[in-house]
Amino acid sequence: MDAHALFDATLLGIVEGLTEFLPVSSTGHLIIVSDLLGDNDEKGKIFDIVIQLGAILAVCWEFRVRILKAFGGLASDPVQQRFAVNLFVAFLPAAIVGLAFQKVIKTYLFNPTSVACALIVGALVIFAVERWYSKKGAARVLSVYDMSWRDALVVGIAQCFSLIPGTSRSGATIMGGMLGGLSRNVATEFSFFLAIPIMFAATGYELVKNRALLTGSDFGNIAVGFVVSFVFALIAVKALIRYVAHHDFNAFAWYRIALGVVVLGYFALRA
Numbered sequence: 540m541d542a543h544a545l546f547d548a549t550l551l552g553i554v555e556g557l558t559e560f561l562p563v564s565s566t567g568h569l570i571i572v573s574d575l576l577g578d579n580d581e582k583g584k585i586f587d588i589v590i591q592l593g594a595i596l597a598v599c600w601e602f603r604v605r606i607l608k609a610f611g612g613l614a615s616d617p618v619q620q621r622f623a624v625n626l627f628v629a630f631l632p633a634a635i636v637g638l639a640f641q642k643v644i645k646t647y648l649f650n651p652t653s654v655a656c657a658l659i660v661g662a663l664v665i666f667a668v669e670r671w672y673s674k675k676g677a678a679r680v681l682s683v684y685d686m687s688w689r690d691a692l693v694v695g696i697a698q699c700f701s702l703i704p705g706t707s708r709s710g711a712t713i714m715g716g717m718l719g720g721l722s723r724n725v726a727t728e729f730s731f732f733l734a735i736p737i738m739f740a741a742t743g744y745e746l747v748k749n750r751a752l753l754t755g756s757d758f759g760n761i762a763v764g765f766v767v768s769f770v771f772a773l774i775a776v777k778a779l780i781r782y783v784a785h786h787d788f789n790a791f792a793w794y795r796i797a798l799g800v801v802v803l804g805y806f807a808l809r810a
Contacts, residue, residue, distance in 0.1 A: 560779055563795055567707070591742060600773065628692050629694045671718070680720050690720065699711075709727075712730040714788075727779065
């Protein structure tokens with residue numbers, strides 16, 4: 540592994556870890572950074588998706604007690620059974636739409652300009668949802684264990700929009716949950732749990748489908764990105780949990796707009 544490849548893998552791991560669970564689009568950030576590094580080819584896109592596994596394992600570690608409790612209660616605990624059903628219901632829409640349109644999305648939307656536009660549009664959605672949320676009064680659902688399958692389906696449908704790079708999976712699911720009546724904390728927590736099946740599925744699918752494109756040296760780069768992504772995602776998850784207890788998401792919306800404008804301007808000048 541040469542020094543240049545090690546630097547790229549480390550930088551992309553940091554970007555993935557810090558942005559995966561924030562409503563700013565980790566995929567969008569990876570596409571932009573990969574393009575700047577000259578790594579935005581087919582192999583680079585695979586790398587970006589696979590190192591997400593490091594980030595999702597950070598969530599598994601952070602919520603390991605809750606996850607073990609959920610698995611342990613599947614056979615006999617109605618609350619854990621309902622929670623598992625809700626995760627499955629929320630997982631299905633994006634899994635189906637992703638399988639149907641992933642080739643089209645990769646071909647036409649995996650570029651910095653599309654990402655920048657999605658960042659800005661997503662910011663406007665965050666502003667609108669936060670304004671509506673602040674006016675409607677108390678949320679209807681105050682615990683992930685009180686969610687119905689209909690609540691989960693709303694979040695799952697919202698997650699489909701995250702297939703557009705730059706939208707943000709966490710942003711789409713959290714905003715969708717808040718619109719559906721979940722409190723900000725519950726929407727954020729459920730978004731964390733929902734990330735586990737969808738990202739494991741996406742990573743496994745990409746590895747199996749594109750394994751012929753990867754060589755032995757690529758796995759060293761992936762390992763570095765994976766570990767770095769895990770560490771920085773763990774930091775980001777802990778920080779976001781503390782943040783949402785006392786703040787809304789408008790600050791992230793302003794960041795999305797600023798980044799989108801800078802990216803559009805940069806690539807317009809470079810063209």
